[in-house]
Amino acid sequence: MKFIELPAQRITWPSRCCRCGKADHAWRTHTENVVAWTALAVTRYRRISLPIPVCGDCARKRMFWFAAAALFFGIPLLLHPLGVDLEKVPTALILASAVAAIVCALVGQRSMPINILRFDPDRKRVRLRIHHDDVARALLANPDSEEVEHRHVRRGLLIAGGATLAIAGIAAIASLLSH
Ligand SMILES: [Zn+2]
Helix, strand or coil: CEEEEEECCCCCCCCCCCCCCCCCCEEEEEEEEEEEECCCCEEEEEEEEEEEEECHHHHHHHHHHHHHHHHHHCHHHHHCCCCCCHHHCCHHHHHHHHHHHHHHHHHHHHCCCCEEEEEECCCCEEEEEECCHHHHHHHHCCCCCEEECCCCHHHHHHHHHHHHHHHHHHHHHHHHHCC
């Protein structure tokens, strides 16, 4: 896995799946909400779309994890119509399903063919997470591309914030349903 910065409008992809390196691929539009990061400050999120070469399996993989996340998140909602008294469901089980939902969502995020980690609006450059080393090498052959270090501090904060929100949400749903 490599982190690469390069001009958003001039990316020359190798003709293979950008995630697994398989020759069989199709062009698909990859869209993410990306932090716009200028020389001065983090400004805001911006929706960035890039055409990427990706195989069918890699394009679909994240859907499995996001569906699993939704399922775990919905467990308390599913139990109620089934006649289960939520007050009798151990809190640990509800918390465990919340944690499982977060883990699945994070794995889903990591299962995306690429991740667009930053966008520099001044220089119109994107920072990409590229999982496949051969694809990364091919991208680094682009003029103006460079390999960079990527710090995960903000990601850690996001995970902690997301976990807190999810657990609070589950607790709120559980308390609503139990009345
Ligand atoms: Zn693939």
